[in-house]
Amino acid sequence: MWSCVIIVLFFSYLVTSQSIVEYLPGYPDKLPFTLETGYIGVGEQEEVQLFYYFIESERNPATDPLLLWLTGGPGCSALWSLTYEIGPLYFDYTASATRGNKPTLTLNPYSWTKVASIIFVDETAGTGFSYGTNEQAYNVSDTLAAEELCTFLRKWLISHPHFMNNPLYIAGDSYSGIIIPQIVQKILNGNEIGTTPPLILKGYILGNPFADENIDFNSRVEFAYRVNLLSDELYVAAKEDCHGWYLYVDPSNEACISDLRAINDCLDKLFQPNVLEPNCATVSPKPKDLNWDRRQLTMDLTDYIRPIPRAREPGPWCRQDDYVYIYIWANDKSVQDALHVRPGTIKTWSRCNKTLQDDYDYNVVSTLEIHRNLTASGRRVLIYSGDQDLIVPYVGTETWINSLNLTVDDVWTPWFVDGQVAGYTQKFRNNTYTLTYATVKGAGHTAPEYKPKESLAMLTRWLAYYHL
Template sequence: MKKGLSIYPATTEMSGIRLRNTHFHVINMMLFLVFPLLLLSDAAASKSIIKSLPGFDGNLPFVLETGYIGVGELEAVQLFYYFIESERSPKDDPLVLWLTGGPGCSALSGIIYEIGPLSFDYAKSSGGGKPVLALNPYSWTKIANIIFVDAPVGTGFSYSTTWEGYHVTDTLSAAETYEFLRKWLVDHPKFLTNPLYVAGDSFTGIVAPIIVQEISDGNEVGHQPTMNIKGYVLGNPRTDYEIESNSIVPFAHLKALISDKLYESFMKNCKGEYLNPDQSNASCMEDILAINECIGNLDNAQILEPTCKDISPKPVALKWDPRFLIADDADILLSSPRDPGPWCRNYNYVYIYMWANDETVRDALHIRKGTIKDWRRCNKTLAYSYNVESTVDYHRNLTKQPYRTLIYSGDHDMVIPYVGTLEWIESLNLTIKYDWEPWFVDGQVAGYAMLYADNAQEYITYDLTFASVKVRTGISSANCLI
């Protein structure tokens, strides 16, 4: 027996029994605490440090790790990730779990087109050769360690060894991502004390709050490892479909896309109901048709940019649904941009398809051969079931924790309008600490922000910042990529 375990003197047979019982009790307790960690760490061994990538000249000036972590029953689901250490101070800077929207849009899209350290040099890539990579001077990895994960399964390079593994719901996706994060932290213990934030954009607004709730609940019941969760960050987040759909018309009115007269008529005849109007109300349906004529030919994700696909509203099963105003955002794959014709953001996606489906790139990233035939930026064929209509209650419950939350919205996004986001934030009944004020970049107004707090709890400090982002056409931002 190791020194320090004995608490009873072994002087009699009875004391020896007591000693052995104590020994077994301590060992059992140790196994109870350690065994789950052993199970968690077992599948986290598949990882590689990537020194260079095809298309990038020289060694990467940052630490890039890729790998797989198995989750779910028998770890059939293998989630692929990219981890990039902070370029400033990895041991001190926050750890961020970044989830790209969709569902089904790859983490690589987040790295290249959103917040990561790499982008394409379009001038050098447009000659017909292999895509050329360049550094992004505005990468969030300048100040944070970021895990980009291909979730849910079927996204990017993530895969399942069983057909059943591909059937995912909102809550199951959140549970699997939570399991992924636990296993990742067990395998990377030096980041356990870093402040942890869950972040993402677009559809991530559904799964991210559930994941944060899973982390919070797990910490309370003693799940290992304990996570140093400090809050979450969401950009143009899908949160409540009814609120967001019904905010499209007020947004369109604020942006002068429909007239005062039409807006007032709609509010009178339809009572603000755009998602589920009374179809027997002829005046209301006439107003909706007029509204659709005004906004139906816009790029709803960025109303200042040209629309690149033909879209038209159409009923399904005789039921009106404004989702059919939103263009199918399947990627346009063109060998070169149209000439003449408008610049379209989707034209830039051709490069990532060429790059990610190149065998030399897959070898460099250590992608398991035979697992993914054709990489897609956004997988539209996921076996995904939407079982969470709204995450407002999750946000409300999280206000009971000492978290910091940032919700930001591009001010020209009509898919998830900022006015709808503000509506559900207001429903949390928080106290406004700082009202609508400008924030600045290089002395220029970059948007507007509000700070909310929950002062009802004596010992818990929760705050939520809402920020609008002033977006102009041609500038890549999280609100107009998905």
């Protein structure tokens, strides 16, 4: 906490690097929304240069909420969330294919910027277009990442004082479930001791969040059984032989290891972010270790991206076909120039930095104690789960939410979009603290990517204090 406060106070006079972007390669006209990109330096000597994209709300930026959005990972670029999940632009696959596979951008009618201003940040150094000025900048841990983002946010608001009074939410999905609760706690601690500027923190938003290593990874087996990916016999045998524990199994427990191998045989050919969709890998999948670890939260897309077809081909549609365009686009020099990326600071843009992940210090095993502390904070929380996600299944999320021992405020009930069930929701309370949990029916690990219309409806209602 203290280092975050001291760094902000010491460097608050520094001017950040920021530019307005009006045109982007692949989009035919002037952007119909306000996009700013820039860098903010954090660390004792600002050795970590964090790149961000800021998009003003398309409704009323003066009063609409401000979201700091973190993509999972660790080490996964915010550009992915911007173009495939909640941002105002996405890649038009059909148009790109007909234009000789030149990435073409189109407007996303379900962008979360319809109702909120959003800061997308590439955290940490080595992620996306963020970089370090020395080798030490790339040595990152869970706690240091949260510290850097705390500093980033305060410095960003100092340089954008007209957003100081907007309702603030910290938001993100996947591995950011480890980082966001830490940031929230640090902000509240800073406000309590009078750190300036004070942040008007209303709450936080987590999508398919990784929160507790034991609960989340162990829930994969139960989830697979619930959705009929495992037989009754195999599930019962594994539960008994492994004593309900599927992580770091004793190598002498041959029966459990045999069960887990059989479970892997059932699951490893699935598209794990959404088990309902086809898995279109053209490279043989890498062998999977029975000891599932956090690096499996981010899929190695080099195994899943296929060669670009000349046009959309007949046969099953594969989500991975669309992913190749962001690699082409983000590594185009004209794109980087338009985004005002500093020349020579990165070699190649990638969705997730595997080298960073290998060297990363995963030093927070669980955030449940922080969540318990925050139940006394009076904040609002939205947690949503795409219900077809095998990476961080809803089963584990519901388990740890129930462990917070909150009072049930609204019972489990369906919520609707266009008269159809879009998922199920339940609301919990502890005095003025509220936690809304929602499933998004048919969605995968990054719910807005799979169900954009429903996800925007969920966010809009929740931000407006309506029932989902």
